[in-house]
Amino acid sequence: MKAAKIKAKIDTNGHLIxxxxxxxxxxxxxxxxxxxxxxxxDVEELQSITDQPHFQTKVKAFQDLRKNWQPTPPDFDPEAARWEAMKEKYNL
Incomplete structure (x- = not known):
């Protein structure tokens, strides 16, 4: 079975275009x-969460990682990132 991912819209009559x-x-x-x-x-809510000061924890393993953490950009597409990683990994 082949798969294809495309962008489409539903019009006011309920038809897929x-x-x-x-x-x-x-x-x-x-x-x-x-x-x-x-x-x-949703994006504004996520940004407000990432703008909060770092929370305190007893776990020190990822302390430096949290200090230097950059928030994910609002236009980040995880599907595109996965596809790019797959192309790089398998030389597609």
């Missing part, structure tokens, strides 16, 4: 739809 062509042969396909739920308030 793909914004890019799919590189698969003609025929039936199975579609899984994941609703994009991240909102600006």
């Amino acid at each position: 793909a914004s890019e062509p799919v590189n698969l042969p003609p025929g039936e396909v199975e579609v899984i739809i994941l609703e994009k739920t991240e909102t600006k308030s």
Whole structure:
């Protein structure tokens, strides 16, 4: 089974509209739809958490790591990062 990830939109009538062509042969396909739920308030909430002062802990193992920690940028795409790591690891 092949998989393809594309961006699409649902119009007001409930129809799925793909914004890019799919590189698969003609025929039936199975579609899984994941609703994009991240909102600006989610990003602001995460930033407010990362802006808080460092919490105290008895564990000293990662103390230096927490001091130098940089917050994740709001436009970070974990799927793209995974794909880039896979391409690098397997020379794709």
